[in-house]
Amino acid sequence: MAQIYDYLVVGAGPAGMAAAIEASHAGLKVLVLDQAAAAGGQIYRNVSHASATQRQVLGPDYGLGKPLLKAFMAAPCDYQPLAQVWNIEPNAQGFTVAALIDGRSVSFVASDLLIANGAMERPMAVAGWEKPGVMTAGAGQILLKASALLPKQVVLAGSGPLLLLLAHQYRAAGVTITALLDTTPRSNYWRAMPWLIAGLSMPKQLVKGVWLSLVQRIRVPYFSNVTGINIVGDAQVEAVRFMVAGKEYEVSTQLVLLHQGIIAQTQMAQTLACKQEWSDTKQCWQTQVAEAGQTSVPGVQVAGDAGAIGGAQLAQLEGRLAAMARVKQGAIHPSWAQKWVYRALSWRIRQLHWARGLVDRLYQPAPWVSSPTGATLVCRCEQISAAEISDIAKAGCAGVNQLKAFSRAGMGPCQGRQCGLNLGYLVAQAQARPMAQVEPLSARPPLSPINLGQLAQVTDG
Known part of the structure; x- marks a missing residue:
């Protein structure tokens, strides 16, 4: 029979690692399942093995994940990498989580769950996005972080901080950026203006964002207020056509990286019937959560970008707060220090969500993209x-x-x-x-592909 964990965390990004550290040091029996080969999530992917050249290209923020990763690897919790979760369902003890590990399905039982599996890139369905030679900006960054693979030449198209960051990283690595096609509508700048005061509460991030935007406009062929992107070619990408102020342009290229911001991955929470809500500001569905990530389903929490997009710092704080809330369930009399830390974390999380309002409004997708x-x-x-x-x-x-x-x-x-x-x-x-x-598309198991042989040979973890 499978052992029962007190706390099962899905995802080993900033939120999942922080939660596991907090909960395991508090005495809970914790299991972390992650689909990647190493902990860190997308933001800190391969941070422990990146070369000096990679770290220099990726910038100082990338290295901020090393202390968190070190603390996680030293924490007294069970950690299973390369575990692809394909089903989650309630049972008498709490929840059963099934994952593919080394080609076989293994089931784990836990009394409580934290879903911290992060975000995904917003699908950008432009004409020709299915052609060979089209990828997402996130995929390009994964290749850079995990394998130090770089294109010789690329066109970047879309909107959002990641697109600007990748352009900066590519330039630092010597990649030729043939064009950067910014689809951010001019009206977004006016809409975001009242939220500038929120951005000023995080001056370092604000200055970095402004600097990245200005540098790309100066250093690469930059087109703003782009509409009507059409990726053309037969066997593969040959060019990108687009409109600016009613005038059509065409840029020759064999590789296009698209990006239109990121959205929460809600499929796991939906499988458990956690309530979903539409965010007009973020233009995506999100799992409805209360303080400390508690969902509408008792025993299920969501933290980090799996709940609402906020970045690595916010995700780390949310993961820690979620774990503290779980620990409090078994604490008869929390100490005054624990109460103070909990309240301080709650306040900081609310402040960071408020500050995120500037980015959310500035980089809302253009209506034509949707x-x-x-x-x-x-x-x-x-x-x-x-x-x-x-x-x-x-x-x-x-x-x-x-x-x-x-x-x-x-x-x-x-x-x-x-x-x-x-x-x-x-x-x-x-x-x-x-x-x-308009209800979101339903999510049903299996959450990832599984064959009949694997399904027939489920074992207990």
Whole structure:
């Protein structure tokens, strides 16, 4: 029979590591499952093994993860890397979590869960995004961090801090950036202006953001207020066409990296029936959480970017606070010092969420990005176009889940991760409904691909 853990953490990024450190040192029996080969998450990927050249290219913020990683590896918790969680369900003891490890399915039991599996890049469904030679900016950064792989030449397109950071890192590594196509609407700058005071509460990050933006405008061919991106080519990418102020441009390239911000990964929380809510500010679905990441399901918490996008510092604090809240469940009389630290962390987390308001408003996706049209593929797995989705929506389907049954959109290997949000946008636009009234695409196990042989040979961890 499987041993029962007090606290099972999914994800070993900043939130998951901080939670595991706090909970295990407080005496809880903790297990951390992470799909990567080494802890750190995307932000601190490969930080313990990066070469001096990699660290120099990636910048000083990358190295901030080393003390956290060192503390995590020394913590008295169980840690299982290369564990792909494919199912989570409640049981009499709490929850059963099934994960693929070394090609076999292993089940673990825990009384409480923390979901800290981070975020994913917002799918940017522009014409031609399915062609060979198109990747996301996050994928480009993964190759840089994990394997020191760099392209010779690239076009970067989209919006958001990561796009600017990657442009800076690529330039430092000697990559030729043929063009940077910034899709941020000019109206966003005016919309974000009242939130400048929030940004000023974090002066270091604000100065860094302004500097990155100004440097790219000076050092690389930079196009602002870009619309109508169309990636062209037959067997592979050959060029990118786009519009600026009504004028069409074309840039030759064999590689395009797209980025339109990041959104929370909610599939695990949805599987457990945790309530979801639409954020107009962040333009994505989020798991509804109370203080310390408690969801609508008792015993399930969410922390870090898996809840609401906020970055590494905020994720680390949220992970620690979530673990402290779990520890408090068994503490009859918490000390005054524990109460003070808890309140201080809660205050700092609220302040950082408020400060994030500037970034959220400045880099909201342009309306055209959320409105794919015509033959543009929305569901790449099933090859379903925007026109097909819009026609079904206009015929009166009830929402994205009925649309899924009619069209197979969202039924492919990615299980709707790459199309679910855009399916919702198209339904909302076709039926003149706000996104908050269009339910998110349902998530069901398996959360990742698993074959019948693995399913038939589940063992206890």
